[in-house]
Amino acid sequence: MSFYFVQFVTGLASASSLFLVASGLSIIFGVTRVVNFAHGAFYMLGAYIGYTLIDRLGAGVGFWPAIGLSAFAVAAIGTLIEMLLLRRIYDAPELFQLLATFAVALVVEDLALLIWGPSDLLGPRAPGFKGAIDLLGQPFPTYDLLLIALAPLVLALIWLIFRRTTWGVLVRAATQDREMVAALGVNQKWLFTSVFALGVFLAGLGGALELPRQAANHTMDLQVITEALVVVVIGGLGSVPGTFLAAIIVSELNAFGILVFPKISIVLVFLVMAIVLIVRPWGLLGRAEAAARTASGAIISRWRPFGAPGRIAAALAVAFAALLPIAAGNYFVGVATEVLIFMLYAASLHFLLAGGGLASFGHAAYFGLGSYGAAIALKSFGLGMETAIVAGIVLGLVGALVFGWFCVRLSGVYFAMLTLAFAQIAWSIAYQWTDVTGGDNGIIGVWPSAWAASPARFYWLTLALSAGSIALLRAITFSPFGYALRALRDSTLRAETIGIERRRVQWMGFVIAGGFAALAGALYAFLKGSVFPDNISISLSIDGLVMVLLGGVGTVSGGVVGAAIYRSLSIWVISHTDYSRLVLGALIIVLVVMFPKGLVGAFEAWRSARTGARLQGQSP
Amino acid sequence: MSAAKLSVAELRAAYGQAQVLFDVSLEIAAGEAVALLGRNGAGKSTTFRAILGLIARRSGRIVFDGEDVSRLPAYEIARRGLGYVPEDRRIFSDLTVEENLQVGRQPPRSNAPTWTLERLFAIFPNLRELRGRAGARISGGEQQMLTIARTLMGNPSLLLLDEPSEGLAPRIVEQMIEAIREMKREGLSLFVSEQNLAFARLVAERVYVIEKGKIRFAGTMSEFDARPDVRDAYLAF
Ligand SMILES: Nc1ncnc2c1ncn2[C@@H]1O[C@H](COP(=O)(O)OP(=O)(O)OP(=O)(O)O)[C@@H](O)[C@H]1O
Numbered sequence: 119m120s121f122y123f124v125q126f127v128t129g130l131a132s133a134s135s136l137f138l139v140a141s142g143l144s145i146i147f148g149v150t151r152v153v154n155f156a157h158g159a160f161y162m163l164g165a166y167i168g169y170t171l172i173d174r175l176g177a178g179v180g181f182w183p184a185i186g187l188s189a190f191a192v193a194a195i196g197t198l199i200e201m202l203l204l205r206r207i208y209d210a211p212e213l214f215q216l217l218a219t220f221a222v223a224l225v226v227e228d229l230a231l232l233i234w235g236p237s238d239l240l241g242p243r244a245p246g247f248k249g250a251i252d253l254l255g256q257p258f259p260t261y262d263l264l265l266i267a268l269a270p271l272v273l274a275l276i277w278l279i280f281r282r283t284t285w286g287v288l289v290r291a292a293t294q295d296r297e298m299v300a301a302l303g304v305n306q307k308w309l310f311t312s313v314f315a316l317g318v319f320l321a322g323l324g325g326a327l328e329l330p331r332q333a334a335n336h337t338m339d340l341q342v343i344t345e346a347l348v349v350v351v352i353g354g355l356g357s358v359p360g361t362f363l364a365a366i367i368v369s370e371l372n373a374f375g376i377l378v379f380p381k382i383s384i385v386l387v388f389l390v391m392a393i394v395l396i397v398r399p400w401g402l403l404g405r406a407e408a409a410a411r412t413a414s415g416a417i418i419s420r421w422r423p424f425g426a427p428g429r430i431a432a433a434l435a436v437a438f439a440a441l442l443p444i445a446a447g448n449y450f451v452g453v454a455t456e457v458l459i460f461m462l463y464a465a466s467l468h469f470l471l472a473g474g475g476l477a478s479f480g481h482a483a484y485f486g487l488g489s490y491g492a493a494i495a496l497k498s499f500g501l502g503m504e505t506a507i508v509a510g511i512v513l514g515l516v517g518a519l520v521f522g523w524f525c526v527r528l529s530g531v532y533f534a535m536l537t538l539a540f541a542q543i544a545w546s547i548a549y550q551w552t553d554v555t556g557g558d559n560g561i562i563g564v565w566p567s568a569w570a571a572s573p574a575r576f577y578w579l580t581l582a583l584s585a586g587s588i589a590l591l592r593a594i595t596f597s598p599f600g601y602a603l604r605a606l607r608d609s610t611l612r613a614e615t616i617g618i619e620r621r622r623v624q625w626m627g628f629v630i631a632g633g634f635a636a637l638a639g640a641l642y643a644f645l646k647g648s649v650f651p652d653n654i655s656i657s658l659s660i661d662g663l664v665m666v667l668l669g670g671v672g673t674v675s676g677g678v679v680g681a682a683i684y685r686s687l688s689i690w691v692i693s694h695t696d697y698s699r700l701v702l703g704a705l706i707i708v709l710v711v712m713f714p715k716g717l718v719g720a721f722e723a724w725r726s727a728r729t730g731a732r733l734q735g736q737s738p
Numbered sequence: 739m740s741a742a743k744l745s746v747a748e749l750r751a752a753y754g755q756a757q758v759l760f761d762v763s764l765e766i767a768a769g770e771a772v773a774l775l776g777r778n779g780a781g782k783s784t785t786f787r788a789i790l791g792l793i794a795r796r797s798g799r800i801v802f803d804g805e806d807v808s809r810l811p812a813y814e815i816a817r818r819g820l821g822y823v824p825e826d827r828r829i830f831s832d833l834t835v836e837e838n839l840q841v842g843r844q845p846p847r848s849n850a851p852t853w854t855l856e857r858l859f860a861i862f863p864n865l866r867e868l869r870g871r872a873g874a875r876i877s878g879g880e881q882q883m884l885t886i887a888r889t890l891m892g893n894p895s896l897l898l899l900d901e902p903s904e905g906l907a908p909r910i911v912e913q914m915i916e917a918i919r920e921m922k923r924e925g926l927s928l929f930v931s932e933q934n935l936a937f938a939r940l941v942a943e944r945v946y947v948i949e950k951g952k953i954r955f956a957g958t959m960s961e962f963d964a965r966p967d968v969r970d971a972y973l974a975f
């Protein structure tokens with residue numbers, strides 16, 4: 119009994135530090151609508167900077183001031199990033215900021231590696247809180263007690279700031295209606311900057327306070343960002359008390375889940391998030407998202423099917439691509455095959471995200487299901503490659519049917535988070551169900567049939583399937599179904615009043631996107647000859663978003679171009695430097711700042727400016 | 739007309755690809771009250787929003803108090819004393835009435851009347867008792883008063899009022915007219931959009947008529963009354 123009690127109290131201590139990080143994330147989202155993917159990186163920086171400051175200044179200024187200084191240092195870095203980077207892109211399509219913060223996280227990861235080296239750094243104990251007390255016969259660290267007391271204190275402080283200061287009132291007003299606040303003469307720039315600074319401060323504080331509990335290490339950021347996102351979503355985006363409640367729930371789930379399912383306790387958390395979102399679509403204490411006022415001018419040019427020149431250009435590009443194996447060696451052909459597969463994967467996500475306005479954060483689920491479906495059909499059922507690919511698609515479709523049914527009940531960020539939760543659940547099944555999936559060891563020996571075995575032939579097969587699928591996706595985009603999907607994206611209300619059934623249409627869109635992603639996954643399995651849980655990882659889902667956003671969400675199929683560029687770049691960068699994240703992150707930041715409409719979007723804007731689609735002086 | 743308070747020249751604005759305003763030009767003199775009349779969808783709200791810089795795609799010249807503000811962000815324009823009251827009220831529903839007013843607060847201005855909570859409660863007595871109530875939990879008429887009071891907290895020298903009488907009970911409309919007259923007495927310049935001709939007559943001396951994004955008529959209220967053809971062509975009452 120006492121063991122469980124101590125486990126419970128330990129859970130509370132973890133909840134405290136999780137709350138610090140998650141509340142910052144929630145506050146930032148509430149006002150700026152930015153899902154700050156770099157939040158985990160700031161948390162990690164808090165720990166590393168804390169380590170250094172305590173090491174250098176601890177003897178002079180003392181432990182606690184050093185902790186406080188670290189949080190301020192992290193906040194200063196965050197402020198700089200907000201002013202130099204985010205400010206430029208608040209007007210860009212939603213989610214674009216996600217791309218930018220994702221890039222920041224990449225850069226910070228490698229910088230931390232460069233500055234502090236690869237090994238874990240164990241910080242000192244907190245003075246006065248080094249020992250343990252007796253808790254029902256079990257020893258319990260006094261530092262954890264301190265943390266437990268800290269969380270409600272911070273909660274109360276945040277509450278006071280938001281309720282009792284003019285700044286807090288302005289921030290709450292801006293959370294609700296940014297435009298109106300501006301119309302009343304409030305400079306949102308500084309409001310956003312200060313909110314971002316506060317949020318990042320909390321992350322840095324959380325990281326620094328973690329030092330006496332665990333060593334600063336390079337996996338802290340990813341670990342905490344996923345948990346913090348889950349907490350924020352369960353609690354209700356923008357609700358700090360909700361975040362508090364959710365932090366406790368999640369931490370206790372972890373504390374006890376680890377006793378029951380040691381390997382996959384994190385999945386338990388995602389499962390709970392999925393259930394919460396299905397029962398309460400806006401989180402425990404959150405409120406319905408105000409219908410987002412669509413940013414006017416986000417769509418650069420009207421979507422049109424290719425005319426004759428476009429078709430000829432596309433056909434030429436495919437024909438030209440088909441010639442590649444004649445000129446290039448096997449390695450290069452393999453790389454090109456991979457790029458093609460990711461072009462298809464990105465096109466499927468682009469269809470859902472740009473066409474349907476549905477931002478899936480878990481698109482890798484269907485890619486992975488395609489991989490596993492194909493691999494299992496081949497290895498366990500002894501089917502041929504052709505049938506196995508079909509089996510992969512079928513598994514992806516089934517997954518999308520089931521998961522999609524739940525997801526389309528939500529919208530916006532909540533939709534994104536539910537897709538992420540399902541992807542994590544799929545990942546954990548792949549990871550855990552060792553008998554079928556091989557768990558961590560994956561499934562190996564997934565090779566193509568003899569007729570497609572040479573790199574060149576597999577390349578041609580992939581080219582045919584990818585090009586055909588992308589063409590099909592475009593055709594669907596311009597079919598009546600595609601119009602219905604876009605009508606829902608642009609104005610759900612208006613579309614519904616003219617008789618478009620939102621859920622059914624979006625569900626179908628989800629399934630179509632899932633099916634094409636599964637095809638990409640199946641091809642990938644045969645390209646690599648193996649399948650691992652990585653094929654469903656969060657980072658693959660994020661990669662998909664990066665490719666689509668880089669291409670431009672305002673375009674019909676910019677994702678294809680984004681994928682070609684991003685995948686080639688990342689393959690090239692990884693083979694040429696140990697600090698690939700630093701280089702890639704920096705590149706993305708530059709692209710984001712230079713082309714806030716995406717690469718294809720920027721091209722289209724440039725072209726439409728040239729053809730003189732300016733504001734006309736006469737009526738139409 | 740000496741010293742134009744606001745002068746707008748060749749204002750164009752578009753939502754995405756759809757152009758809505760075509761070369762709108764108009765002028766408001768200091769201390770004047772002017773009405774912008776037009777049917778549903780004529781472009782009244784778009785004119786206001788474009789003047790304040792709330793529409794991304796716009797061009798033209800907007801001069802306020804002798805300064806070209808056409809390139810300034812909305813908050814900078816508002817800070818120069820251009821108050822805007824939106825048609826859909828846009829109360830901060832999570833905030834209390836008093837907090838709503840707090841958001842609008844700006845320092846006093848030499849060329850404009852200065853409003854305090856007390857003076858605003860004198861014009862809008864209902865708000866006094868409701869000061870602690872959440873914005874979501876007051877009636878539509880009270881919200882309309884709150885949204886005007888909130889903008890007045892910024893001590894504007896020109897007020898853009900978008901259809902203040904829309905959807906209000908007659909008793910509230912009367913109160914509104916009284917409030918607007920009080921603002922005029924204080925020397926506030928007014929630019930009011932309306933579909934309600936009777937209301938416009940009671941508050942404005944001059945009229946612009948807009949239809950399909952173009953100004954179709956400009957003149958004094960009596961000139962407008964002398965042109966029933968304008969009224970019949972561009973306004974449906
Ligand atoms: N956010 C928007 N996106 C696209 N078109 C819009 C948008 N807002 C208004 N419009 C269009 O612009 C035109 C002018 O609208 P506006 O709201 O300015 O008219 P209004 O005169 O204020 O009408 P009302 O009396 O109904 O308020 C209309 O045709 C309308 O459909």
Ligand SMILES: [Mg+2]
Nearest residue numbers: 782783784825
């Ligand atoms: Mg209007």
